[in-house]
Amino acid sequence: MAGTEPSFFVRHEFLIRRLHSLTGIIFGGYVCVHLFVNASIVGGAQAFQKNVLAIHSMGGILPLVEWVFIFLPILFHMFVGIGITVGMIPNNKNYPYEANWRYTLQRATGLYLFLFILWHVFQTHGWFHFDWWLNVAERWGGAQFSPYNAASSIGLIMQNMLVSLLYALGVLAAAFHLFNGVWTAGITWGIWTRPHAQANALKVCLAASVLLGAVGLSAIWGARKIGSSEESIKQAEAIENEMYTVQVEAGLIPPTEHKRAHHADSDETPELTATPASDENPTHPSDED
């Protein structure tokens, strides 16, 4: 038979699927850090800003860390994941078994997270940090998060009930998708093989997903508390601006105006205590916090 040469994806299917599994685990590790850091907002604006500043104190190496552990893994995982999902033939009506429901839910949450992550990174960071693009993104409701005014800016975002609900759904979907994915990865790589071992691993994974979901929801609740009144946002902003000034003066973080909140549309301008400084790394997308 004169066969046609199989496609690149088919020829390297094994490697691509294993990388899909691996990138999911790597990005999953980041998601855990991300949600735990976010949950520190429950302890107030200062606690959250302290963690965000600690991440940003990495300075010039931060974009490298972000690309290796966050952006490249998730981009690969998202697009290969879409390819995998397209080929499925769900049959839960005729085969309503628990594992089969998790199979379908894994793909449904994956599709939601695909859209959610794109939207979330746009809304908070605007995807790219070119100045001209950021102007456009802000007009479209993007780039609303300011790392150096972390609690106050996320508090403003979470004032919107619909946004909060979509984030809550995103957090729960991520918690399930991650730990159900850890369970299937254990089968894929051959870590748990026997039914008893798989059942035990599933219990641990589902407990972990409930825990991570709760941590993520508490972060949303904390952000909504900060954003609940104009006064509490102002308070948070004052704390953040003070922390920024102190850290810049101590040389712990480089002064970076584009990571701060600028209320061009509000009637009052918050006092900017630091001198406007050169914008370094204006082109890297960052959503590390």
Added chain:
Amino acid sequence: MTASSTKRESFDVRILRQAAPGEPSRWETFRIPYEPNLNVISVLQKIAAMARNAEGKETTPVAWDCNCLEEVCGACTMVINGRVRQSCSALVDRLLEEHEGEIELQPMTKFPVVRDLVVDRSRMFRALEKVKAWVPVDDYYDRGAGPRESQESQEERYPLSECMTCGCCVDACPQYSKVEVERRPNESIEEHQARQAEAEKSEFLGAAPISQAMLFNRHATGAMLADDRLNALSGPGGIQVCGNAQNCVAVCPKEIPLTTSIARAGRQTTVHAIKKIFDR
């Protein structure tokens, strides 16, 4: 439930019919006089004897496959009330408890239909060829006594050896898709089969062949072909396509630990892939 079934006089059987490969399918209902302890095969025999549908119209007899009548050959596998299983062990009284008054029969959903409830499952057997699911001793040489087998290994392998290649595992699999190449006019059966085999070359092997590969990799003599099997399992359509829905193990009539075989195949291909990188 039993009270209503003792009073029952008849029940309906809805069958998805198809005259020939590639033809459109249609539902036809038959009315069967009730008697206790029928199975689906005996119902199909009654339908063949009647050759009339529920409306009383004459119709062609429904075609089906069967062989052993004791759930060890897999020939009579079909989709009964939405679930794939053997019709010889599908008891009418139980089916009517599941769904009052009517039984629904369909051919298997992942294989080309030959006629009515008869399907062509040769993709299952081609998949067994791909993973070399045999012990390589097919010659006349005297190799002396075979290797010793431990009791433990024998107990691991026996359940896997019960597979009858019925195809329930792949029919219920949400990752396994149907591949059907239509036969061209004037094309020989061999030419058509070759085109069919080519079309399914990169498609998923399914649980049964993966499990058979694990059975023969565990066998002391069969393990001589272990690397070939692992190459096939990590090639196109191999173990990586599995989505862990685990329907296979839930529907397997022989209760073969298919998901254990799949996880073992995952482990063996992991080690095999790493070894291949360093042996290069």
